[in-house]
Amino acid sequence: MANQVKFSIYRYNPDTDKKPYMQDYDIALRDEDHMLLDALIRIKEHDETLSMRKSCREGVCGSDAMNINGKNGLACITKLSDLEQPIVLRPMPGLPVIRDLVVDMTQFFEHYNSVKPYLVNNDPLPETERLQSPEDRAKLDGLYECILCGACTTSCPSFWWNPDKFVGPAGLLQANRFIMDSRDQATEERLENLEDPYRLYRCHNIMNCVEVCPKKLNPNAAIANIKDLKIERARETKTVKKEISIKAI
Amino acid sequence: MLIQLLTNKYPGMRLWLSQRLSALMMAAYILLLVLLLAIYQPASYSDWHKFVAPIWFRLVTFVFFISLFMHAWLGVSDVFKDYIFNLKLRAYLQAIVDILLVTYLIWASFILWNI
Numbered sequence: 001m002a003n004q005v006k007f008s009i010y011r012y013n014p015d016t017d018k019k020p021y022m023q024d025y026d027i028a029l030r031d032e033d034h035m036l037l038d039a040l041i042r043i044k045e046h047d048e049t050l051s052m053r054k055s056c057r058e059g060v061c062g063s064d065a066m067n068i069n070g071k072n073g074l075a076c077i078t079k080l081s082d083l084e085q086p087i088v089l090r091p092m093p094g095l096p097v098i099r100d101l102v103v104d105m106t107q108f109f110e111h112y113n114s115v116k117p118y119l120v121n122n123d124p125l126p127e128t129e130r131l132q133s134p135e136d137r138a139k140l141d142g143l144y145e146c147i148l149c150g151a152c153t154t155s156c157p158s159f160w161w162n163p164d165k166f167v168g169p170a171g172l173l174q175a176n177r178f179i180m181d182s183r184d185q186a187t188e189e190r191l192e193n194l195e196d197p198y199r200l201y202r203c204h205n206i207m208n209c210v211e212v213c214p215k216k217l218n219p220n221a222a223i224a225n226i227k228d229l230k231i232e233r234a235r236e237t238k239t240v241k242k243e244i245s246i247k248a249i
Numbered sequence: 250m251l252i253q254l255l256t257n258k259y260p261g262m263r264l265w266l267s268q269r270l271s272a273l274m275m276a277a278y279i280l281l282l283v284l285l286l287a288i289y290q291p292a293s294y295s296d297w298h299k300f301v302a303p304i305w306f307r308l309v310t311f312v313f314f315i316s317l318f319m320h321a322w323l324g325v326s327d328v329f330k331d332y333i334f335n336l337k338l339r340a341y342l343q344a345i346v347d348i349l350l351v352t353y354l355i356w357a358s359f360i361l362w363n364i
Binding site: 157158161162194195196197198199200201202204227230231236 | 260262332
């Protein structure tokens with residue numbers, strides 16, 4: 001049984017369009033079309049000029065992040081039945097549009113790379129893996145699951161205002177993921193790397209990131225944890241210096 | 250420790266922590282004020298005069314005003330960092346705010362020491 005669904009979709013092709021516009025679609029969906037991505041694929045059957053990213057279609061790759069009725073999310077895990085019509089789709093805000101729903105994520109990944117999202121460990125490589133206690137491993141829960149879809153960072157006004165300086169919730173969540181890793185040896189450098197007034201401290205806790213994360217993660221808590229650790233680290237440095245000076249006396 | 254945290258070694262943390270510390274100072278002062286008002290309940294001019302006259306109260310109130318203006322300075326600077334991208338314009342606006350806040354602080358101290 002056909003089910004008609006109305007859409008209003010952001011269209012922009014820099015080669016042919018002077019400016020972006022919203023295009024309306026009224027599409028007949030099939031019974032097996034449950035998710036927004038199913039509907040978008042159905043639209044593409046009628047209008048193959050519509051551009052978007054997609055891959056795993058099950059909320060793992062993060063490719064099809066977009067602004068859905070004003071809120072960032074993944075098309076593949078958003079139920080059509082949960083959406084009000086007309087369903088308004090726009091590219092994620094705060095990033096340059098390449099075409100239609102496809103954004104240029106270069107800035108996003110530059111910030112991601114800037115937090116060194118990999119283990120830094122200068123010990124000789126063990127024969128097998130670097131071991132972790134179950135407690136230390138548990139500290140990575142809620143951090144390692146990030147799929148880098150960009151929904152959080154592009155819904156953050158602090159990123160909109162300072163996209164070149166503020167690392168953004170996704171990058172900071174990843175920074176915290178490696179700060180919290182018991183196998184990592186670069187905690188000091190990682191904390192130092194976030195010291196200027198922009199990279200970390202532009203976060204004003206408005207929590208859009210928590211609201212939109214399709215994996216239900218909490219970048220805001222990760223950011224708060226980094227701030228706490230920075231204070232703790234500064235206090236420890238002071239204590240160590242004091243001990244050294246007492247010994248010297 | 251506090252002084253070290255508020256020095257140039259931690260520019261980002263310094264601003265962030267100062268904002269929270271000044272907020273805590275203001276909260277503590279407001280609690281103290283509510284408590285004192287509940288105890289003394291000044292009703293007339295002479296009651297109020299007696300209430301605010303002690304040196305310790307004026308000093309504490311002066312510290313409150315310092316915290317208030319510091320908090321305001323940090324908040325407005327944050328807003329400028331977020332929204333004003335022209336550095337010259339930002340510097341001008343910041344200078345206006347700085348002058349205003351310093352004037353308010355001097356004004357507040359005049360009021361406090363002329364009771």
